[in-house]
Amino acid sequence: MLLEIENMTVAYGRIEALHGISLTVGEGEIVSLIGANGAGKTTTMRAISGIRPLAGGSIRFEGEDISKLRADRRVVQGIAQSPEGRGCFPGMTVVENLEMGAYTRRDKAGITADMNRVYGLFPRLAERKKQVAGTMSGGEQQMLAVGRALMARPKLLLLDEPSMGLAPMLIQQIFDIIVEINQQGVTVLLVEQNAQQALSRSHRAYVLETGRIVKSGTGQELLNDSSIKDAYLGVA
Amino acid sequence: MDVAGLLRDFPELTLTGLEQGAIYALVALGYTLVYGVLKLINFAHSEVFMIGSFAALWTWQGLGFVYDAEAAPLGSFLLAVLVGVIAAAGASALTAVTIERVAYRPLRKRNAPPLAFLITAIGASFVLAEGIGVYTHRAPYGMPRLLQPEVVFQLGGWKFTNTQLIVITVTLLAMVALDQFVSRSRLGRGIRAVAQDPDTSALMGVNKDRVIFLVFLIGGLMAGVAALLWNILPIGVAKFNMGFLIGLKAFAAAVLGGIGNLRGALLGGLLLGVAENYAVGLFGTDWKDFVGFVLLVVLLMFRPTGLLGESLGRARA
Ligand SMILES: Nc1ncnc2c1ncn2[C@@H]1O[C@H](COP(=O)(O)OP(=O)(O)O)[C@@H](O)[C@H]1O
Numbered sequence: 001m002l003l004e005i006e007n008m009t010v011a012y013g014r015i016e017a018l019h020g021i022s023l024t025v026g027e028g029e030i031v032s033l034i035g036a037n038g039a040g041k042t043t044t045m046r047a048i049s050g051i052r053p054l055a056g057g058s059i060r061f062e063g064e065d066i067s068k069l070r071a072d073r074r075v076v077q078g079i080a081q082s083p084e085g086r087g088c089f090p091g092m093t094v095v096e097n098l099e100m101g102a103y104t105r106r107d108k109a110g111i112t113a114d115m116n117r118v119y120g121l122f123p124r125l126a127e128r129k130k131q132v133a134g135t136m137s138g139g140e141q142q143m144l145a146v147g148r149a150l151m152a153r154p155k156l157l158l159l160d161e162p163s164m165g166l167a168p169m170l171i172q173q174i175f176d177i178i179v180e181i182n183q184q185g186v187t188v189l190l191v192e193q194n195a196q197q198a199l200s201r202s203h204r205a206y207v208l209e210t211g212r213i214v215k216s217g218t219g220q221e222l223l224n225d226s227s228i229k230d231a232y233l234g235v236a
Numbered sequence: 237m238d239v240a241g242l243l244r245d246f247p248e249l250t251l252t253g254l255e256q257g258a259i260y261a262l263v264a265l266g267y268t269l270v271y272g273v274l275k276l277i278n279f280a281h282s283e284v285f286m287i288g289s290f291a292a293l294w295t296w297q298g299l300g301f302v303y304d305a306e307a308a309p310l311g312s313f314l315l316a317v318l319v320g321v322i323a324a325a326g327a328s329a330l331t332a333v334t335i336e337r338v339a340y341r342p343l344r345k346r347n348a349p350p351l352a353f354l355i356t357a358i359g360a361s362f363v364l365a366e367g368i369g370v371y372t373h374r375a376p377y378g379m380p381r382l383l384q385p386e387v388v389f390q391l392g393g394w395k396f397t398n399t400q401l402i403v404i405t406v407t408l409l410a411m412v413a414l415d416q417f418v419s420r421s422r423l424g425r426g427i428r429a430v431a432q433d434p435d436t437s438a439l440m441g442v443n444k445d446r447v448i449f450l451v452f453l454i455g456g457l458m459a460g461v462a463a464l465l466w467n468i469l470p471i472g473v474a475k476f477n478m479g480f481l482i483g484l485k486a487f488a489a490a491v492l493g494g495i496g497n498l499r500g501a502l503l504g505g506l507l508l509g510v511a512e513n514y515a516v517g518l519f520g521t522d523w524k525d526f527v528g529f530v531l532l533v534v535l536l537m538f539r540p541t542g543l544l545g546e547s548l549g550r551a552r553a
C-alpha cells in the first residue's frame with residue numbers, strides 16, 4: 001500500500017475531530033473520501049500532509065512511518081495537496097504559483113516539462129501565465145491549485161474538494177482531468193461532497209461521518225448502496 | 237514658524253532628510269520583513285541596529301583606526317568601511333537570528349498567543365540594551381570620523397555632500413537587491429508564500445523555520461548596514477540606548493509606508509526623514525522628533541494601512 005492510515009486521531013484543542021480512522025490507498029488508485037460538511041475530510045487531508053499533528057495512530061507512506069515528519073519533508077517524499085478553497089497565492093502570477101508547486105525540486109528541465117504538462121491539462125492556465133492569481137475566477141484558481149500540486153511530481157496527490165464552487169460544465173472537466181492524471185500514473189486521494197461524480201470515477205471510497213469511517217467499498221458498491229443514496233447522492 | 241528659513245534651506249533640509257530617511261528605511265526593512273512573515277513586531281530590532289554600531293566601533297578600535305578623517309588616504313578609508321560593514325552587518329545579523337532562535341522560536345513551537353510574543357519582544361529589547369548599557373557604563377562613544385562631510389557637486393542651490401551620496405546610493409542599491417531577491421529568487425518566493433499563507437506554503441514544501449531564519453537574517457544585515465551608514469553621518473555616536481529612537485522611527489516609517497511592504501519601508505523612511513527636517517527648518521530642532529509621529533498619526537487616520545498598504549505576500553515585491 002502506498003498510504004496506510006491506522007487508527008488516526010486528530011484534535012483541535014480539546015475537541016477531537018477524527019476519532020481513530022483507518023484507511024489505505026494503493027498505488028495507482030483513485031480513492032474517494034466522502035462525507036457531509038464538518039465530517040473531518042479536510043482534517044484528514046491536513047493530517048496526511050503534516051500541517052495538523054496527530055493525537056494518536058499513525059500514517060505510513062511507502063511503508064515508512066511519516067506521522068512525525070515535517071510537512072515540507074512529506075512533499076519531498078512524494079505527497080502533494082491541492083487544499084480546500086482558494087489555496088492559490090493571490091499575489092503571485094500563474095507561473096509563480098506553479099513554480100511554488102515545484103519548490104522542493106531543482107531539476108530545471110523536469111520542472112519546465114511538468115509546467116508544459118500542466119498547461120496541456122489546463123489550456124486556460126497557459127493563456128494566463130502572467131496573470132495574478134487573485135484576479136482569476138474561482139474555477140481558474142481551482143485549476144491552478146490542482147496544476148500546482150502536480151508540479152511537485154507527486155506519487156500521491158491529495159485533492160480537497162477540487163470541484164467546489166465550479167460551474168457544472170467545469171465540474172465534469174475537472175473530474176475528467178483527475179482521471180487523466182491518474183492514468184498518467186499518479187495515485188489520487190480525493191475528498192468530495194459531490195459524491196455522485198467522485199464515486200463513479202473512484203476505484204474505492206470511504207464514507208466519513210463525524211470523525212469516523214462508517215463505510216467503505218468500491219465506488220460502484222457505494223453508488224448502489226441505498227443508505228449512501230439517501231444521505232449523499234440526493235436521488236430517489 | 238520660520239517659512240522663510242524653510243524656503244532658504246529647502247535643498248539642504250531635503251537632502252539631509254533623504255539621507256537620514258534612507259537609514260530609517262534600511263532599519264524599517266527588518267520590521268517589515270518579520271511582520272510580513274510572522275505578524276510580529278520585533279521590538280528588539282532597534283537593538284539589532286545598536287549592536288551593529290558597537291560592533292563597528294569596537295572592531296575599528298581593536299584594529300587601531302585613527303579618528304582623523306582628513307589625513308586618511310582613500311585606501312584606508314575604504315578598508316575602514318569594508319571592515320566596519322562586515323563587523324556591523326555580521327553582528328547585527330547574528331543578533332537578529334539569535335533573538336529569533338532564543339526568544340521567538342520556543343514560543344512558536346508552543347503556539348503561544350500574540351501577547352506572549354509582544355512582551356517577549358519588549359523584554360528582548362530591554363535585555364540587549366541594558367546588557368550593553370552595563371557593559372559600556374552607559375557612556376556615549378564618539379565614532380571614528382571616517383569621512384569629513386564635504387560638498388562634492390552642486391546643482392543650482394542643491395549642494396550634494398559625499399556622505400549624502402554614499403548613504404542614499406548604498407540604500408537604493410540594497411533596496412533594489414532585496415527587491416530582486418524577493419521577487420525573483422526561489423527563496424524570495426518562499427518568503428512571499430509564507431507571508432501570504434503559511435499552511436499552503438508548507439503544502440508546497442516550504443520550510444517555514446528556514447524562511448523565518450532568512451527574514452531575521454536579511455533584516456539584521458540591513459540594520460547592520462544602516463548602523464555603519466549612521467556612523468558615517470556627522471551625528472555618529474554609539475550609546476546603549478541609541479536604538480530606541482531610531483528603532484521607533486524606523487518602525488513608524490514601516491507603518492507609514494504600509495507594514496509588510498518592502499517598497500513601503502523605503503517610501504516611509506524617506507518621507508519621515510524629509511518631513512522631520514522640514515520641521516527643523518520651520519519650527520527648530522526641538523520639533524524634529526515630534527513631527528515624525530504627528531505625521532504618522534495623521535496619515536493613519538486617512539490611510540489606516542499605510543501609504544502602499546499591501547502585505548509582503550501580496551506585494552509584487
Ligand atoms: N481550525 C479549527 N479549529 C477548531 N475546530 C476545527 C477547525 N477546523 C475544523 N474544525 C472542526 O473539525 C471538524 C471537521 O472539520 P473539517 O475537517 O473541516 O470537515 P470537512 O472538511 O469534512 O467539512 C468540524 O467539526 C470542524 O468544526
Ligand SMILES: [Mg+2]
Binds near residue numbers: 041042043084
Ligand atoms: Mg473540508
